[in-house]
Amino acid sequence: MPGHLFLDYVDPWINWDWLSTHVPVFLAALQEHITLTLIAVVVGLSISLPMGVVAHRWRALRNPVLTVFGIFYTIPSIALFALLIPYTGLGTLTAEIGLVGYAVLILTRNVVVGLEAVPKDVLDAANGMGYRPLARLLRVELPLALPAIFAGIRIATVTTIGLVTITAVIGLGGLGQLILQGLVENFHTPLVVATALSIVLALVADLALAGSQRVALPWARSA
Amino acid sequence: MSILLRVLHWFEDPAHWTGTDGIPTRLGQHIQLSAESVLIGAAIALPVGIALGHYGRFGNLAINISNVGRAVPSFALLVLAFQIFGLGDAPIIISLTALAIPPMVTNSYVAMQEVDPDVKDAARGMGYRELAQVLWVELPLAVPLLMAGIRTSAVQVVATATLAALIAGGGFGRYIIDGLDQQDYTKLMAGAILVALLALATELGLGAAERLLVPRGLRLLKAPSARRVTYKAA
Secondary structure: OOOOOOOOOOOOOOOOOHHHHHHHHEEEEEEOOOOOHHHHHHHHHHHHHHHHHHHHHOOOHHHHHHHHHHHHOOOOOOHHHHHHHHHOOOOOOHHHHHHHHHHHHOOOHHHHHHHHHOOHHHHHHHHOOOOOOOHHHHHHHHHHHHHHHHHHHHHHHHHHHHHHHHHHOOOOHHHHHHHHHHHHHOOHHHHHHHHHHHHHHHHHHHHHHHHHHHHHOOOHOOO | OOHHHHHHHHHHOOHHHOOOOOHHHHHHHHHHHHHHOOOOHHHHHHHHHHHHHHHHHOHHHHHHHHHHHHOHHHHHHHHHHHHHHOOOOOHHHHHHHHHHHHHHHHHHHHHHHHHOOOHHHHHHHOOHHHHHHHHHHHHHHHHHHHHHHHHHHHHHHHHHHHHHHHHHHOOOOHHHHHHHHHHOHHHHHHHHHHHHHHHHHHHHHHHHHHHHHHHHHHOOOOOOOOOOOOOOOO
């Protein structure tokens, strides 16, 4: 095992003494992690809602858009960051271009799928009641598509929390930075604690979103 | 000289096509690490997912395993494996395998679940025994989703194998990580292009394999919605 080649000292998985004096470090990392994630998901959602609506409305766009998005989605995040670095440098802009991009790819797909799942009868009824296209979209179609959109938000959020750790390689990373530090310094505590925090953050965010979906969308509770 | 021109020259330089740090060597390492992980992962995940889907048991477990998998950062997985198993291919393959399993379990479960119950009844009525029914009736019908799961896993493994360079692994990630360390943006971008192309080739290649494997009868039907798990680990 690395670490006890030269010393007889075994690094424990968690050094509680060190941890107790370094809580602020973890809080700062956690905060950066949450900020990076929030920006990505919120900006991503505000881009993909109109995009999804457009791709749904103009049928000819649907398949090309989803296919191109599928291709972009396969590009590894670290490769995307590396491609951007010569242009946008090391830092938040590079990270967010990638993170927002992947969130858009996830969310647009779910917006389209959600809008497609609205039953034709409902659309007919809305037309019969005299809804104009925009009002029908806002008051009938989008509310019915919300469960699928929420599912997308949950996936995008959890995925982004994982991807943020990779931005450690370009100097950010939130908790990922502590994971990298643990690797570089061969010191287990920041690595183990940051990993655990990252997993807990993802699970808590997922549960919180699931909970707020139940509260916000009472008509979709059975789903 | 613009960065893109320099990257082009990097690719033209014969020195980058030979030796231990040459593109063929790095490509071989990347494919080897990825293929071994996907194959080991498939050998574990597919029987589990297929069995759970066939019997319709533990559906929540099969579905949620990819949600849990999504929450575990692949980067942390690699670093932890390195701390436990030390240098070498073992920690890389172990963590990539762990990463490959969840989407394959979920997709193969859903694939088997979605086989039309009438078809299963018909097979039973024709006298198929259980194993024969799974092998000759249910599995062929499950191929599209099953393969979609393998494809999702493979693309994520190829992407994450790039990070193996952080724990002294080989593969195309070397160019990216070394390029970052040496502030050699030409090498960095060349590596990024190679990794992106390999991920795309994996996606398209397995997509083509999927079309070949889908039984003719299924192909004649309206294209089945190949719903795959949205999964991005790296």
